[in-house]
Amino acid sequence: MNVEQAMDTLKKEGYKTTGKREQLVKIFANEKRYLTAKEALIKLQQTYPRVSFDTVYRNVSLFVDMNILEETELDGERWYRYRCATSKHHHHVICVECGKTKQIEACPMDMLSPQTNGEFQIIDHKFEIYGLCYVCQP
Amino acid sequence: MNVEQAMDTLKKEGYKTTGKREQLVKIFANEKRYLTAKEALIKLQQTYPRVSFDTVYRNVSLFVDMNILEETELDGERWYRYRCATSKHHHHVICVECGKTKQIEACPMDMLSPQTNGEFQIIDHKFEIYGLCYVCQP
DNA sequence: TACTAATTAAGAATGATTACGATTTATAAT
DNA sequence: ATTATAAATCGTAATCATTCTTAATTAGTA
Numbered sequence: 158m159n160v161e162q163a164m165d166t167l168k169k170e171g172y173k174t175t176g177k178r179e180q181l182v183k184i185f186a187n188e189k190r191y192l193t194a195k196e197a198l199i200k201l202q203q204t205y206p207r208v209s210f211d212t213v214y215r216n217v218s219l220f221v222d223m224n225i226l227e228e229t230e231l232d233g234e235r236w237y238r239y240r241c242a243t244s245k246h247h248h249h250v251i252c253v254e255c256g257k258t259k260q261i262e263a264c265p266m267d268m269l270s271p272q273t274n275g276e277f278q279i280i281d282h283k284f285e286i287y288g289l290c291y292v293c294q295p
Numbered sequence: 296m297n298v299e300q301a302m303d304t305l306k307k308e309g310y311k312t313t314g315k316r317e318q319l320v321k322i323f324a325n326e327k328r329y330l331t332a333k334e335a336l337i338k339l340q341q342t343y344p345r346v347s348f349d350t351v352y353r354n355v356s357l358f359v360d361m362n363i364l365e366e367t368e369l370d371g372e373r374w375y376r377y378r379c380a381t382s383k384h385h386h387h388v389i390c391v392e393c394g395k396t397k398q399i400e401a402c403p404m405d406m407l408s409p410q411t412n413g414e415f416q417i418i419d420h421k422f423e424i425y426g427l428c429y430v431c432q433p
Numbered sequence: 434t435a436c437t438a439a440t441t442a443a444g445a446a447t448g449a450t451t452a453c454g455a456t457t458t459a460t461a462a463t
Numbered sequence: 464a465t466t467a468t469a470a471a472t473c474g475t476a477a478t479c480a481t482t483c484t485t486a487a488t489t490a491g492t493a
Contacts, residue, residue: 173459173470194449209473214450216471230368233481234449250415259413265403265422275397277388277426284403284422288415311439311490332480347442352481354440371450372480 163225191236191256250286254293301363318342329374329394388424392431
């Protein structure tokens with residue numbers, strides 16, 4: 158999924174393709190790491206100085222719904238990253254300082270015996286490894 | 296770890312064993328599921344009607360540090376549960392409605408090749424399966 | 434029992450996120 | 464190209480969970 162594809166997805170679903178949306182998608186596409194809403198706002202303000210918090214929050218939520226971004230939660234704050242181009246389902250090692258990631262190919266769901274989940278109706282799962290990347294290590 | 300052991304742990308570390316702390320530990324020990332701070336407060340107020348939010352937040356944080364509780368984050372809110380008695384490291388299926396849990400014995404960290412994490416210095420990991428328990432299913 | 438440090442209550446402050454009314458803009462039909 | 468309209472945005476206020484502050488209370492101990 159590149160930027161044009163993301164914008165096409167939006168248009169196909171009836172959403173408008175505004176300059177701010179395109180720039181916001183570009184920011185995530187370029188960074189390829191987890192960003193907070195605030196970080197994304199600051200970067201977006203380099204192009205649109207008067208853009209508001211509301212616009213960022215509204216759009217990252219939309220992008221998550223549209224599968225353009227993926228979301229996680231670190232220390233009471235939501236982080237967003239561009240959904241990886243590799244179509245194969247995978248997980249991440251995440252740097253808790255800068256949001257940099259590294260793919261983990263294996264998914265633990267593949268190794269569970271069918272009755273592990275018992276009477277639960279499964280909705281989702283999360284497997285994340287947290288750490289410090291080379292740059293952020295003390 | 297039972298309630299007395301938990302209180303002994305606190306005392307050993309120089310913390311005072313107050314009635315509110317003991318009752319709060321008891322609440323989690325009885326429930327054996329994830330609770331929000333608000334839920335814990337409401338239950339604690341059945342015994343101590345004038346107890347404040349601050350007391351709950353301060354103490355659940357302390358209990359997490361002391362390894363008496365474990366913590367997770369669901370939809371922008373922190374949930375806490377009594378640390379399972381089984382000493383063996385494990386993970387959970389969690390009901391996103393009521394916080395009820397079921398143990399998962401396997402840990403995905405055991406199956407990673409050593410170089411998976413590359414240049415990351417690993418701090419922690421999370422593997423959780425989210426779903427609806429039998430009671431909460433529509 | 435009295436002292437000292439930890440704990441607590443009450444409410445204010447904080448920080449992230451969401452909501453709202455007014456204004457602007459993208460889109461599609463003319 | 465112009466216009467109508469519905470969506471998107473701005474600016475700001477509101478909300479929600481959590482943390483902080485200060486003064487009063489309490490547990491542990493001498």
